[in-house]
Each structure stands twice: as C-alpha cells, then as structure tokens.
Amino acid sequence: MSKNTYAIIGSGALGGFYGAKLQKAGLEVHFLLRSDYQHVLKNGLIIESKNGDFTLPQINAYNNTNKMPKCDVILVALKTTQNYLLPELLPPLCQENNVVLLLQNGLGTEPEIAKIVGEERVIGGVSNIASNKIGYGHIRHVDYGLIRIGKYTTNYQPAGITNKMREISQDFESAGIQVNLSEDLFQERWKKLVWNIPYNSLSVILDARTDEMMGDTNTRNLITEIMQEVLEGAKSCKCEIPNSYIQNMLDHTDKLNPYLTSMKIDYERRQPLEIESIIGNPLRMAGAADIQLNKIGMLYQQLKFLDARNRQDI
Amino acid sequence: MSKNTYAIIGSGALGGFYGAKLQKAGLEVHFLLRSDYQHVLKNGLIIESKNGDFTLPQINAYNNTNKMPKCDVILVALKTTQNYLLPELLPPLCQENNVVLLLQNGLGTEPEIAKIVGEERVIGGVSNIASNKIGYGHIRHVDYGLIRIGKYTTNYQPAGITNKMREISQDFESAGIQVNLSEDLFQERWKKLVWNIPYNSLSVILDARTDEMMGDTNTRNLITEIMQEVLEGAKSCKCEIPNSYIQNMLDHTDKLNPYLTSMKIDYERRQPLEIESIIGNPLRMAGAADIQLNKIGMLYQQLKFLDARNRQDI
Numbered sequence: 001m002s003k004n005t006y007a008i009i010g011s012g013a014l015g016g017f018y019g020a021k022l023q024k025a026g027l028e029v030h031f032l033l034r035s036d037y038q039h040v041l042k043n044g045l046i047i048e049s050k051n052g053d054f055t056l057p058q059i060n061a062y063n064n065t066n067k068m069p070k071c072d073v074i075l076v077a078l079k080t081t082q083n084y085l086l087p088e089l090l091p092p093l094c095q096e097n098n099v100v101l102l103l104q105n106g107l108g109t110e111p112e113i114a115k116i117v118g119e120e121r122v123i124g125g126v127s128n129i130a131s132n133k134i135g136y137g138h139i140r141h142v143d144y145g146l147i148r149i150g151k152y153t154t155n156y157q158p159a160g161i162t163n164k165m166r167e168i169s170q171d172f173e174s175a176g177i178q179v180n181l182s183e184d185l186f187q188e189r190w191k192k193l194v195w196n197i198p199y200n201s202l203s204v205i206l207d208a209r210t211d212e213m214m215g216d217t218n219t220r221n222l223i224t225e226i227m228q229e230v231l232e233g234a235k236s237c238k239c240e241i242p243n244s245y246i247q248n249m250l251d252h253t254d255k256l257n258p259y260l261t262s263m264k265i266d267y268e269r270r271q272p273l274e275i276e277s278i279i280g281n282p283l284r285m286a287g288a289a290d291i292q293l294n295k296i297g298m299l300y301q302q303l304k305f306l307d308a309r310n311r312q313d314i
Numbered sequence: 315m316s317k318n319t320y321a322i323i324g325s326g327a328l329g330g331f332y333g334a335k336l337q338k339a340g341l342e343v344h345f346l347l348r349s350d351y352q353h354v355l356k357n358g359l360i361i362e363s364k365n366g367d368f369t370l371p372q373i374n375a376y377n378n379t380n381k382m383p384k385c386d387v388i389l390v391a392l393k394t395t396q397n398y399l400l401p402e403l404l405p406p407l408c409q410e411n412n413v414v415l416l417l418q419n420g421l422g423t424e425p426e427i428a429k430i431v432g433e434e435r436v437i438g439g440v441s442n443i444a445s446n447k448i449g450y451g452h453i454r455h456v457d458y459g460l461i462r463i464g465k466y467t468t469n470y471q472p473a474g475i476t477n478k479m480r481e482i483s484q485d486f487e488s489a490g491i492q493v494n495l496s497e498d499l500f501q502e503r504w505k506k507l508v509w510n511i512p513y514n515s516l517s518v519i520l521d522a523r524t525d526e527m528m529g530d531t532n533t534r535n536l537i538t539e540i541m542q543e544v545l546e547g548a549k550s551c552k553c554e555i556p557n558s559y560i561q562n563m564l565d566h567t568d569k570l571n572p573y574l575t576s577m578k579i580d581y582e583r584r585q586p587l588e589i590e591s592i593i594g595n596p597l598r599m600a601g602a603a604d605i606q607l608n609k610i611g612m613l614y615q616q617l618k619f620l621d622a623r624n625r626q627d628i
Binding site: 202205206208212213216218219221222294295298300301302304305306308309 | 622
C-alpha cells in the first residue's frame with residue numbers, strides 16, 4: 001500500500017467525507033477548514049454514513065495552507081465558486097512530484113489550476129456522491145461515493161493512466177471508496193454534465209425535487225432535450241457520448257430517492273451557485289465551436305437572475 | 315349614438331370593468347356571473363379606478379345565459395381556461411346580426427368560437443389594461459384600458475372594418491374607453507404576444523416582477539431573445555412585425571410601475587394559467603410551419619409543470 005499523504009482543501013460534504021475515510025483507513029490526512037476550523041480543532045469530525053457511522057475525535061486541522069505540510073496529494077474539494085482563492089492557497093502546498101486532484105463539478109477549471117501549479121501536476125475527477133454537511137464538522141453521507149479520475153493535459157486531450165492515479169485509486173479503495181481510472185477526463189466531465197446541467201438547473205428554477213421533475217411529462221421531456229443539448233455541446237468539442245447514455249441517466253434518476261441537488265442546497269443556503277463551471281463554461285466552449293445551446297443558454301440566464309436576487313441582501 | 319345592448323360573459327377584472335363603464339355611460343348591460351352572483355345581485359359593483367371611482371348599486375346580474383336577453387354584443391371576457399364552457403354558454407345568446415366580441419389573451423380561440431356561433435359573428439380584441447378583481451363585485455382598475463379590435467375571418471386573413479365595429483368603438487368611447495379598429499386581428503394578437511409571452515411566463519417561473527426582470531442583464535437579454543422568437547413565430551405564419559417593435563415593448567415596460575402580470579396573479583391564486591392560449595397555440599402554429607421556437611417551448615414546459623403542481627391538491 002502507498003504511503004501517500006493527503007491535504008484536503010475544502011473539508012465540507014465532499015472533502016470532509018473522503019478525507020475522513022482516508023484517515024480512518026490509516027492514511028495521513030491534513031484538513032484545511034474555514035468556518036468549521038475552531039470547532040473541528042476541538043471536536044474532530046463526525047461522519048454519518050449509510051456504510052457505517054464513525055467519528056474522528058482528532059484530526060490535523062488548519063486554517064491556512066502556509067501551516068500545512070506539503071502532502072503527496074492535494075485534494076481540492078472546494079465549491080468552484082471558491083476557486084478564486086486557489087492562486088493563494090495552492091502554491092505553499094506544492095513540492096516536486098506531488099499532485100493536485102481536482103474533485104469539483106463542471107468543466108474548465110483544470111486549465112485554471114494548471115496555470116497555478118503546472119499542468120503536469122493536475123488530475124481531475126468527478127464524484128458521484130450524495131453527501132451533506134449538516135453542522136460544524138458533521139457530515140451526512142446519504143448514498144454513493146464512486147470517483148472517476150483522469151490526468152489533465154492541454155485542452156483536455158486524452159492521456160494515459162499514471163502511477164500516481166493508480167496509487168490514489170488504491171488509497172481510496174483501502175478506505176472503501178471505488179475509484180475508476182479514465183484516459184479521457186474530458187469525456188468524464190461532459191458525461192457528468194449530462195446529469196448535472198438539467199437537474200441542478202431545473203431543481204433551482206422550478207423549486208423541485210428530481211422525482212417531481214421525472215414524474216411530469218413536460219419536465220421529463222425538457223430534461224431529455226437538455227441532455228441532448230449537452231451531447232451536442234460535447235460533440236462540438238470533439239467529445240462523443242453515445243445517445244444511449246441519456247436513457248441510462250433517466251433510468252438512474254428514476255431509481256434515486258427524492259433528492260435535492262447540490263445547487264438546490266446551495267440556493268436554499270443562499271450560497272453562490274456553481275453556474276459558471278456547470279453551465280457557463282460548457283456553454284462558452286460550445287459557443288467557441290459555433291454551436292448555440294439554446295435551452296442551456298436559457299437555464300444560464302434564469303439561474304444568473306435567481307442567484308443574484310437570492311444573495312442581493314446578504 | 316348606437317343603442318347596442320351588451321351581454322358580458324365573465325364579469326371579472328376585465329369584463330366587469332368594461333361592462334360597468336358601459337352601463338355608467340347609459341348603455342344597457344347584462345352581466346353573467348358565477349362565484350360573485352349572489353353578492354352582486356344584492357350589492358351591485360364597486361369600481362375603483364384611476365379615472366374615478368364609482369359604484370353601480372344595481373346591475374342586471376345572471377348566473378345562467380338561458381335567462382339573459384339576446385344582446386347586440388356578446389362580450390366574452392372569461393379567462394381562456396374557461397372557454398370549454400362557451401359551447402354551452404353562447405348559443406342561447408345568439409340571434410340574427412348580433413356579434414361576439416372576444417376580449418381574451420392569446421391566439422387561436424376565435425376559430426373555436428367561430429365553430430360555435432358562426433364566423434360572421436366573431437370579432438376579436440386585445441385589451442391593454444391593468445385591472446384586478448379584489449373582492450366580490452369589487453374591481454380595481456390600476457391603469458390603461460385601450461382595446462384593439464378586428465373582425466375574425468377564416469385563418470385570420472386581414473378583413474375590413476365593419477359597421478358593428480364602429481358602433482362598438484363609439485359605445486366604448488362614450489364610456490371613456492379608447493378602441494382602435496384594426497384590419498388585421500392576427501397581427502394585433504401576435505403583437506400582444508410579444509409582451510405577453512416573455513413577461514407572463516417569466517414572472518411565474520422566476521417569481522418576479524417586471525421591474526426586477528428588466529433590471530437584471532440576464533433576464534433582460536432573455537426577454538429580448540424571447541421577443542425575437544415571437545417575431546419569428548409570427549413570421550412563420552406570414553405575419554410581419556417590425557423588429558423595432560421589440561424596443562418599443564422594452565421601453566414601454568421600463569416605464570411601467572412594478573407590476574404583477576395576469577398569469578402571476580392567477581398563479582398566486584392557484585387558478586389555472588392561460589398557458590395554451592398564450593404560449594401553446596403560438597408554439598403549435600409556428601410548429602405547423604416547421605419553425606421550432608426553442609425558448610418559448612421551454613417556457614411552455616416549465617409553466618406546465620408549475621401549473622400542474624400549483625393545483626395538484628386543490
């Protein structure tokens with residue numbers, strides 16, 4: 001087993017959960033926290049999980065990356081709306097041969113991170129997980145957890161599987177988290193968008209759960225049409241996703257328990273929405289290839305309005 | 315001055331207001347009521363209006379068209395969602411040479427009415443009015459009031475100005491209501507849709523007033539793009555509206571006082587929304603001409619979902 005050490009940047013629903021699982025499996029993990037820092041320093045982390053609850057009474061907690069050791073894997077699990085902090089947060093953590101694993105929603109953030117830490121260091125990943133932070137240092141893992149990771153290269157060209165990726169996979173699997181290794185990070189990101197764009201957007205715009213939207217013919221059709229636009233967008237960027245993937249996603253969602261999307265949770269908490277990474281960036285990439293995605297463009301405009309109004313008096 | 319008698323079918327914010335103004339001007343008016351019938355029979359109508367408040371302590375009130383006299387003008391001012399009642403309501407009112415004036419939102423209802431009463435009898439109209447029913451027999455006229463009317467002919471072909479239209483115009487003008495006579499009812503209806511489709515739809519979907527939507531760049535652009543789609547829809551039906559009309563509508567709306575659209579008011583009252591006449595019919599007409607209106611199609615789907623959910627436990 002590898003002896004990789006992990007720095008978790010953003011120890012919320014996602015980073016907090018995965019970091020805790022890694023630490024529980026015996027790995028050395030260091031957590032960057034902000035609002036939870038004082039509480040977690042004193043009380044550690046509580047994880048409620050469908051795979052078994054546990055607590056970590058003591059963790060390595062930091063509120064400043066300058067104080068953190070330089071770990072082998074820097075796992076970035078911030079909301080993309082916080083990425084403007086990364087040019088300051090990441091450089092103190094970098095050392096020769098360590099990597100940044102970007103476990104975030106959407107598209108187009110890897111190039112930004114590559115500018116900060118160097119492209120050779122960047123691994124991207126998408127996570128299928130239903131997990132919420134429900135209090136200071138208190139995370140509830142509802143379901144799933146699979147991660148797909150791939151090496152980032154210029155313009156998201158397909159890349160090989162690196163040794164570091166294999167090590168990360170082993171580390172996570174020792175912690176009970178399945179990691180799929182992919183040679184095509186770009187496709188993984190677009191595939192995730194097939195789900196994320198319609199459900200995240202419409203859950204906010206229509207104030208609706210996935211089961212309500214799937215149970216109504218009009219929204220079900222709309223979701224399907226938006227998914228088709230995502231496939232068009234991917235295709236415009238030379239990323240082919242088979243049409244059958246849409247039916248897979250619909251079937252998958254039919255089986256989900258009634259579920260609030262991450263964007264809906266952010267909206268209800270009056271947090272900034274991940275509109276640019278999930279919707280704006282794919283829209284602009286397709287636009288650069290002269291493909292207009294009408295429905296997704298309209299989702300973007302509706303969400304920008306709602307997000308601005310939602311936070312105007314904060 | 316003409317001696318036309320008027321039957322008002324649907325004596326709410328619109329029909330109640332215009333009917334009361336006509337009666338106040340000395341014309342013979344008969345009102346069909348439903349929920350307000352008992353109250354109005356006893357107490358008459360109260361009109362609050364920016365042009366002067368007045369009450370009509372006694373009016374000719376009915377709850378059944380079989381009991382009403384056959385008037386010269388049958389003014390239909392029901393919400394289009396109530397039009398399924400018209401095959402029963404209208405026939406008892408028809409006599410030789412009387413007309414049906416259809417003062418309703420949207421497109422595509424005249425052909426339905428023509429099937430019931432005969433095409434020669436049908437005049438259509440659009441009304442620019444801000445008026446609300448705020449209690450039994452109690453109407454608040456906030457602003458505007460202009461009506462544009464035109465003769466209906468098969469497939470909305472342009473038609474001449476009839477004597478009956480001139481008489482109606484004189485009747486209304488004697489009551490202080492301006493009536494413009496049009497030779498192109500179809501164009502009047504499409505022009506009204508340039509405003510009605512974006513503002514009515516988005517006010518419900520985004521839970522927003524017109525001023526909020528106009529003040530945000532994203533929704534302002536979206537409104538403009540939807541207006542462009544309405545023009546495309548009109549054009550697909552051989553109805554040309556100049557592009558400058560969009561700017562007129564935007565400028566006009568910028569000057570409006572913060573305003574809830576009629577569809578938003580219906581939504582808040584959990585009444586059925588006029589989705590089919592305002593959005594569905596224009597969409598289908600353009601579709602029949604092989605023009606897909608993507609954004610309007612998405613408004614339709616979103617509204618159908620919201621409307622169904624809004625009334626599911628009534």
